[in-house]
Amino acid sequence: MTDIKGRTVLVTGGRGFIGAHVARRYIAEGARVVLLDDLSSPNPVTIEGARFVEGSVKDAKLVEDVAEGADVISHQAAVLDMFKGIDDKVAELDVNVVGTINVLNAALKAGVKKVVYASSCGMYGQSEYIPQDEKHPKNPAWPYGITKYAGELYCQLYTRLHDLPTVSLRYSEVYGPGEWYGRVMTLFIKRLLEGKPPVIFGGGKLLRDYVFIDDVVEANVLATLNDDVNGMALNIGGPEPLSAARIAELACAIVDPSIKPVHDDPAPGTSSVHQPGRRRLVHELNDFVLDSSLARQRLGWQPKVLPEEGIRREVEWVKKHKGLWDVAARV
Numbered sequence: 001m002t003d004i005k006g007r008t009v010l011v012t013g014g015r016g017f018i019g020a021h022v023a024r025r026y027i028a029e030g031a032r033v034v035l036l037d038d039l040s041s042p043n044p045v046t047i048e049g050a051r052f053v054e055g056s057v058k059d060a061k062l063v064e065d066v067a068e069g070a071d072v073i074s075h076q077a078a079v080l081d082m083f084k085g086i087d088d089k090v091a092e093l094d095v096n097v098v099g100t101i102n103v104l105n106a107a108l109k110a111g112v113k114k115v116v117y118a119s120s121c122g123m124y125g126q127s128e129y130i131p132q133d134e135k136h137p138k139n140p141a142w143p144y145g146i147t148k149y150a151g152e153l154y155c156q157l158y159t160r161l162h163d164l165p166t167v168s169l170r171y172s173e174v175y176g177p178g179e180w181y182g183r184v185m186t187l188f189i190k191r192l193l194e195g196k197p198p199v200i201f202g203g204g205k206l207l208r209d210y211v212f213i214d215d216v217v218e219a220n221v222l223a224t225l226n227d228d229v230n231g232m233a234l235n236i237g238g239p240e241p242l243s244a245a246r247i248a249e250l251a252c253a254i255v256d257p258s259i260k261p262v263h264d265d266p267a268p269g270t271s272s273v274h275q276p277g278r279r280r281l282v283h284e285l286n287d288f289v290l291d292s293s294l295a296r297q298r299l300g301w302q303p304k305v306l307p308e309e310g311i312r313r314e315v316e317w318v319k320k321h322k323g324l325w326d327v328a329a330r331v
């Protein structure tokens with residue numbers, strides 16, 4: 001496919017954080033956009049200029065109906081709350097795997113020219129080496145990673161078996177305006193805006209990979225237009241590894257340099273004394289940094305937004321939408 005203008009694009013999970021950004025970009029590129037979302041996310045995003053269909057990717061007939069006439073399906077819908085997935089593995093699998101099969105079947109029937117699947121680096125689990133390339137062993141630490149990997153394998157299978165053009169983008173941790181998760185970066189920003197210090201668990205030295213939403217959107221567009229990556233999975237990671245201590249330092253410098261982070265060392269699964277209600281993960285990952293050189297080579301993509309700029313833009317967004325964000329954030 002050489003252009004997006006005039007195409008019809010179905011975005012599943014299009015009222016969510018990433019789906020909404022992707023949908024806006026397709027609209028800006030001149031596409032007719034249809035959003036399918038069951039509104040299970042706490043903060044459904046409102047988008048101008050798109051048709052919205054309320055419903056679930058679990059409903060095969062509905063997915064088939066809304067996919068009719070689509071040139072592209074951007075499959076972003078998923079359950080991605082790790083705790084939900086641990087509590088109810090079947091419900092998560094139903095959406096993330098059966099839902100993906102429904103999308104692929106509907107894509108085949110409609111003759112779509114590209115399915116872009118929102119995959120996840122959550123499939124890698126504990127790192128055996130860093131940076132992790134696409135060949136890194138897959139040992140998901142949570143059921144979520146299993147479901148995202150299974151979805152990806154189905155995409156590849158449909159490309160091989162049925163010639164359906166699919167591409168999987170393995171995002172690292174996506175952040176930026178619209179993000180609503182109770183993750184380290186967002187929790188630190190929220191605390192700082194309340195005049196409280198960020199709470200760093202342990203030494204705060206473990207490395208993480210954060211990629212800014214605009215860079216993820218760009219990867220989606222490039223993958224849509226590139227037919228040489230069909231059947232592939234590509235890491236989409238950030239420009240530099242970030243430790244919790246570095247995130248805290250950057251967030252303090254942006255929000256209030258007079259506030260200094262504090263450290264806490266709760267046992268896995270228990271809450272912080274400084275921040276009651278914020279549980280430490282049961283199986284924390286060691287260093288985790290993606291190698292995105294394949295996306296660089298094959299898509300000509302690279303992450304452009306540096307953490308200083310990305311965190312500043314997230315802070316600006318949180319300030320303007322604090323009410324919304326408060327409802328959704330875990331702590």
Ligand SMILES: NC(=O)c1ccc[n+]([C@@H]2O[C@H](COP(=O)([O-])OP(=O)(O)OC[C@H]3O[C@@H](n4cnc5c(N)ncnc54)[C@H](O)[C@@H]3O)[C@@H](O)[C@H]2O)c1
Pocket residue numbers: 012013014015016017018019036037038039040041044055056057058075076077078079080095099118119120121148170171172173174175
């Ligand atoms: N946010 C990240 O850091 C990240 C990292 C790696 C991969 N991903 C993947 O990116 C995609 C988008 O994530 P996000 O961060 O925008 O999450 P999100 O929760 O903000 O968006 C997901 C959207 O899907 C919708 N949805 C959930 N179940 C549905 C169902 N059964 N039918 C229809 N819609 C349903 C939700 O209502 C929500 O609007 C997901 O597939 C996720 O696995 C996200």
